[in-house]
Amino acid sequence: MSAPALHVSGTARIGAEHVFGPLTLDAAGGAWTCLLGPSGVGKTTLLRLIAGLDDVTGFAGTITASDGLPLQGRLALMAQSDLLMPWLDVVDNALLGARLRGNRPDRDRAREVLERVGLGDHLHKRPGQLSGGQRQRVALARTLMEDRAIVLLDEPFSALDARTRSQMQDLACELLAGRTVLMVTHDPAEAARLGDAILVMSPDRLDPVAPPPGPAPRAVDDNATLRAQAALLTRLREEA
Amino acid sequence: MRLRGPLPSVLASAGLAIALWQAVVLLAAPPAYILPGPWDVAETLWMARGQIAHHSVYTMAEVLLGLTLGAILGALSAIGLAASPLAQVLLRPMMVFSQAIPVFVLAPILTLWMGYGIWPKVVMALLIIYFPVTSAFFDALMRPPGAWLDLARVMGATRARIMWHIRIPAALPGLASGLRLAAVYAPIGVIISEWVGASRGLGYLILLALGRVKVDLMFATTLALAVFTLLTYALVDRICRRWLDAPSGPA
Numbered sequence: 001m002s003a004p005a006l007h008v009s010g011t012a013r014i015g016a017e018h019v020f021g022p023l024t025l026d027a028a029g030g031a032w033t034c035l036l037g038p039s040g041v042g043k044t045t046l047l048r049l050i051a052g053l054d055d056v057t058g059f060a061g062t063i064t065a066s067d068g069l070p071l072q073g074r075l076a077l078m079a080q081s082d083l084l085m086p087w088l089d090v091v092d093n094a095l096l097g098a099r100l101r102g103n104r105p106d107r108d109r110a111r112e113v114l115e116r117v118g119l120g121d122h123l124h125k126r127p128g129q130l131s132g133g134q135r136q137r138v139a140l141a142r143t144l145m146e147d148r149a150i151v152l153l154d155e156p157f158s159a160l161d162a163r164t165r166s167q168m169q170d171l172a173c174e175l176l177a178g179r180t181v182l183m184v185t186h187d188p189a190e191a192a193r194l195g196d197a198i199l200v201m202s203p204d205r206l207d208p209v210a211p212p213p214g215p216a217p218r219a220v221d222d223n224a225t226l227r228a229q230a231a232l233l234t235r236l237r238e239e240a
Numbered sequence: 241m242r243l244r245g246p247l248p249s250v251l252a253s254a255g256l257a258i259a260l261w262q263a264v265v266l267l268a269a270p271p272a273y274i275l276p277g278p279w280d281v282a283e284t285l286w287m288a289r290g291q292i293a294h295h296s297v298y299t300m301a302e303v304l305l306g307l308t309l310g311a312i313l314g315a316l317s318a319i320g321l322a323a324s325p326l327a328q329v330l331l332r333p334m335m336v337f338s339q340a341i342p343v344f345v346l347a348p349i350l351t352l353w354m355g356y357g358i359w360p361k362v363v364m365a366l367l368i369i370y371f372p373v374t375s376a377f378f379d380a381l382m383r384p385p386g387a388w389l390d391l392a393r394v395m396g397a398t399r400a401r402i403m404w405h406i407r408i409p410a411a412l413p414g415l416a417s418g419l420r421l422a423a424v425y426a427p428i429g430v431i432i433s434e435w436v437g438a439s440r441g442l443g444y445l446i447l448l449a450l451g452r453v454k455v456d457l458m459f460a461t462t463l464a465l466a467v468f469t470l471l472t473y474a475l476v477d478r479i480c481r482r483w484l485d486a487p488s489g490p491a
Contacts, residue, residue, distance in 0.1 A: 053390045077394040083387055086486065087409050099405050100397030146395065 003149040003180040004069070005029040010061010012045060019045055019057060023206045025199065029066060032173070032181040032216055034191035036209075037201035038236060043184040046201075047152050050182070051077055065150070076148035080155040082135040084127040084142075090114060091123050094141045110145060117141045117171060133164035140168070144175055151176055153183040157190065166220055169193055173217040188232035192225045193218050198232070202239055209235070276456040285460040292445065292464050299442040299465070302358050302430045303472055306365025310426070311419055313366065314373030318415075321374070322381035323403055335371065343368045344432050351437040361433040361441065368429035369422035373415070380414020381407050416480035423476035427469045442468075 005028050011021035020042035027033040037043050048054040050063055052072060065071055084093045094114055095105040114123060117137040127135055136156065143151060156172070157165045173194055185191055191198050194216045198209045212218055212228040219225065258278045264270075265277040272280065285292070321327050346367060350360035384407045392402045434443025442465045449457035 048390075051390070051394050053393060073396055075394055077391060079387060079391070081387055083385075083391050085388075085406070085409065096391075096405070097395040100392050100395050100401045102398070102401060 003030045003178060005066035006050070006064075006071075006150060006180055006182060007066065008046070008050060008061070008063045010059055010063075012042065012049065012057050012059045014057050018203070020201070020203050021061070023201075023204070025206055027180055027182045028197060029180050030178050031196040032176070032183065032194055033197045033199065034195035035182060035184045035199050035201055035206075036186070036188065036191045036232060036236070038239060039186060041201050041203055043186075043201055044154055047154050047182065047184050051075055051152055071150065074149050076143045076146040076151045078139055078143045078151065078153050078156045080158055082127070082132075082139040084135055084138055086127050089124045089126055090119060090130070090138050093127065093138050094145050096142060097146050110141070113141045113144050114138070116175065117144075131164075133160055133168065136160060136164075136168055137171070140172055140175065148179070150180045150182070153181060153185075155185055155187075156183075158185070158187065165190075166193075170217045188229045188236065191232060192229040193220065200232070200235060200239070273453050273455050276459060280456045281459040281463070284454075284456040285463065288457055288460060292442070292461060295440055295442050295445045295461075296464060296468060298358065298440040299427070299430055299434070300468060300472075302361040302433075302441065303365060303426045303468075305358070306362045306430060307369065307419075307422060307426045307472070307476070309362065310366040310369040310422060311373055314370050314418065314422075315377055315415060317370070317374045318377035318381055319403070319408065321378050322407065323399070335374070339371055343429065347433045347436040350433065356437050356439055360436075361430045361438070364429040364433035365426040366429075368425050372421045372425065373418040376418030376421070377411060377415040380411035384410045412484040413486045416484035419476050419480055419484070420473070423473040424469065427465065427472065431465070 005026060007027075008025040009023070011023075012019040025035075025046070035043050035046070045054060045057055049057060049059050050071070052075075063071065065074070085096065088096070091107060091110050091114065092099075092105075094110040095107070098105045111120075111123060114120060117140050119134060119137055119141065122130060122134060127138070130138070136159075139156070153172075157168045160168060169190065183190075183194065192212055195211045196216060198211050200207045200209055209232065212222070212224040214222070214224070261278050265275060268275075276284075321331060343364070347360070347364055350363055354360040354363065388406050388410070389402065392406055397405075430441070431443040431446075434441040435447055438444040442461050445461050446458050449455070449461065
């Protein structure tokens, strides 16, 4: 799969109120781009605009894929909350997309994907019987089942404890390889570990920051990664 | 004293109520045609058990039929309203206004239209529970977590499939609370309708006993009716717990 690059350019307003921009965002095809910034700067709004979910914010500009095809139907979304349906078991949650589109649910593939995210022993449990980390693994499996070229991640690991979070980062990085990933995060450590490109967002611009050397996911104790994390945090503190 | 389960509490409470009743009868000494004592009523309940059982069958059938039809109609109406903004605009004010009519005034009209059989009772029960069921389910259908709907939109879901796979299952606990109310309301509708015109049923038996000044039979029938209402509630509650209440664990 050669995933297209994502290009966003424009200004967002709600009524007369300025939200962000004018700014330009380029997420390279098949790479992992981290969008970092303080709360309230409009990261999630930007992500929702790309996903076509924001009916409130007025966006003057363009949101396009590099291959010129429409974005609709080629995106998958994973949010901070796992958004699992409590009445469905793990397999049926992974198959939600197929159900909602009226496609034939491919149960064998769901089992295979759930096996890959390490939930092979929990296929028929309900979300209420799983830990927070396991639930987020189901959400990742559901995202993978969508098999979309572009994946939007909205702080998907921020509610997890540090150990689980780092494991989920490794897993997501491995399984989403080859797709165009745009991840909103407020965690400099996460951006430093995962980003092939890192963008720091402020209300009126997006600044690229050079990611640490080496392929993602970078080791949690890698010196260059830790230095990059510290530099990002310093930068965020200066922005405020 | 340590009590386990609800049964000791229920028995103690019933014992207290009977003691108070007996005390009033002893102290005020009303004539038996005003207030019979608990013993008289218990005796009548036993002696007239065949008669009460015979009439109970009709009342129970009317209540259960009315509940079933009202639940189905109410649930379908709620889904229809939730699915169609046009239906909301046209029908919701009408439904709210219809609630300003005390449902009881319809009982004579229903008897006029449908005669003395079970159907005016069933329809009365249906009418009295229709609004609580529709309203509780509709409110729940209109409040699914927005993030679920966002996810569904990105997945390319149609409105009908979002309704079937997300909004309806998420709203079932709301339907359950409507049905629990309905279980208590339905017998009221049936009894009113039986008073207006019937030749069978517990409401009819109460009026019959009044006409013959068999006050002990009135009391016995009322007790039987209360027990049946509790049983109906227990049945509906069981169904709700089994099928409709929120699945275990947080969403």
